[in-house]
Amino acid sequence: MRAERVIPLQDVERVRIYINEGQLPLRDVVAQQAPDIAITGVYYTSAWRPTCHLKAGGKVLADDPSYQPPGLAWDRGPDIHQATVPDHLALNYLSCCLLTASGAPEPKLYYNADVGGARGRAAVWLRGQELGVYACTDGADALTPEALQARLEEAYAPDTAIMLDGGSKVNYYDRASGTLIQGNDPSQNLILIYLKKKEGTPVDKFTVCLDPGHGPETVNASPDGTYRESEFAWDMYGRISALLEERGVNTVCTRTEDTKPSLTERCAVSNSAGADCFVSIHTNAEGVSGWGTAKGLEVYTSSGPDSAKRNVLARDILDRLEAEGVTLRSGPLKHSMELTVLVKTNAPAVLIEYGFHTTQSDVTLLKDASYRDKLARATARGVCDFLGVERPEADEPDEWASEEWEAAKKAGIMDGTRPHDPLTRQEAAVILERLGLLD
Ligand SMILES: [Zn+2]
Numbered sequence: 499m500r501a502e503r504v505i506p507l508q509d510v511e512r513v514r515i516y517i518n519e520g521q522l523p524l525r526d527v528v529a530q531q532a533p534d535i536a537i538t539g540v541y542y543t544s545a546w547r548p549t550c551h552l553k554a555g556g557k558v559l560a561d562d563p564s565y566q567p568p569g570l571a572w573d574r575g576p577d578i579h580q581a582t583v584p585d586h587l588a589l590n591y592l593s594c595c596l597l598t599a600s601g602a603p604e605p606k607l608y609y610n611a612d613v614g615g616a617r618g619r620a621a622v623w624l625r626g627q628e629l630g631v632y633a634c635t636d637g638a639d640a641l642t643p644e645a646l647q648a649r650l651e652e653a654y655a656p657d658t659a660i661m662l663d664g665g666s667k668v669n670y671y672d673r674a675s676g677t678l679i680q681g682n683d684p685s686q687n688l689i690l691i692y693l694k695k696k697e698g699t700p701v702d703k704f705t706v707c708l709d710p711g712h713g714p715e716t717v718n719a720s721p722d723g724t725y726r727e728s729e730f731a732w733d734m735y736g737r738i739s740a741l742l743e744e745r746g747v748n749t750v751c752t753r754t755e756d757t758k759p760s761l762t763e764r765c766a767v768s769n770s771a772g773a774d775c776f777v778s779i780h781t782n783a784e785g786v787s788g789w790g791t792a793k794g795l796e797v798y799t800s801s802g803p804d805s806a807k808r809n810v811l812a813r814d815i816l817d818r819l820e821a822e823g824v825t826l827r828s829g830p831l832k833h834s835m836e837l838t839v840l841v842k843t844n845a846p847a848v849l850i851e852y853g854f855h856t857t858q859s860d861v862t863l864l865k866d867a868s869y870r871d872k873l874a875r876a877t878a879r880g881v882c883d884f885l886g887v888e889r890p891e892a893d894e895p896d897e898w899a900s901e902e903w904e905a906a907k908k909a910g911i912m913d914g915t916r917p918h919d920p921l922t923r924q925e926a927a928v929i930l931e932r933l934g935l936l937d
Contacts, residue, residue: 513575569593713758815880
């Protein structure tokens with residue numbers, strides 16, 4: 499299998515080096531980070547460390563000052579250019595096996611014998627104002643480094659071209675074509691490319707970043723150990739995202755079920771996805787040993803004023819929760835500049851404490867699946883109110899049909915499910931019979 503893409507730099511929003519600490523397969527990285535294009539990065543060791551020059555978001559991950567080859571360097575992404583690395587001024591850089599520099603193919607390629615021969619390959623290249631990616635898998639499309647160089651020269655005549663990691667570590671994703679090449683091995687580092695959003699696309703019009711708090715090793719639990727905050731947060735993420743996706747809202751998640759990213763990493767997921775809002779999912783704890791008495795739900799944003807988008811979002815969610823009869827704390831909208839996920843996210847951000855896992859009656863509710871549904875429904879509805887999403891929920895008719903829908907249900911002519919599905923011929927026959935037209 500082979501995949502390639504040429505991307506005009508003017509379409510690039512951002513280019514990131516993603517460090518895959520969790521050793522996740524590509525599918526999970528794509529689900530979490532929501533890039534438009536992803537490709538395997540530079541070589542790494544069995545100790546899960548990159549070996550070629552690599553700097554990601556200001557952090558140097560691999561460096562050898564005695565060796566200063568040409569590589570690619572950039573700050574945000576559209577500014578990507580050939581540079582001698584290490585390039586101390588750039589926020590990001592990489593080099594690996596150099597194929598072409600300054601428009602001239604390298605006369606001799608330097609690589610270790612164990613990466614030679616025909617195998618799967620990944621490469622990134624630049625020509626003028628175009629950025630290109632190339633990936634092929636082991637098997638029929640496998641290439642030697644020299645053949646890869648020749649192939650790129652012939653097809654693109656790049657100014658700069660770099661061969662990245664290969665073989666079973668070739669991972670490649672392209673959202674536009676739906677291409678997903680998932681190598682047998684995950685990549686330690688990946689180049690993630692985010693494109694500028696095009697206006698007016700009805701699907702994926704909005705992106706919401708959901709942040710299930712904590713992770714598997716979190717100790718936060720009820721005093722009797724029967725309830726865990728991280729499990730609740732993960733479960734609620736699934737419920738809320740399903741409701742949002744069903745209404746045409748794209749969601750990204752800050753973690754997978756078995757990972758626990760840092761707070762800054764969570765913000766980075768939201769920021770690089772260009773999220774329209776950010777919702778962090780938690781439960782509260784009272785500073786007591788054993789069971790406490792504090793009850794109810796509260797929502798945090800970083801600060802006032804009420805008119806700020808984050809507070810409008812918080813109010814929209816609180817209104818929906820109140821309408822569902824959920825018990826709220828007195829003064830349920832609170833502010834804190836101490837919460838990293840609220841301060842370092844670009845999108846309007848809220849953190850919801852859905853109840854107290856230190857209070858017995860709240861824990862009983864929080865464990866209950868139908869209560870979780872209620873919380874998820876209210877959260878998703880509040881988010882949709884905030885975004886101005888017009889598409890109704892799957893089990894709700896459109897506004898214009900709601901009266902007739904209810905009447906048809908009441909009269910026993912229709913069962914009141916699937917309001918947006920087409921009517922089949924057999925269903926039409928049943929309706930005619932119920933209307934008494936067939937007697
Ligand atoms: Zn928490």
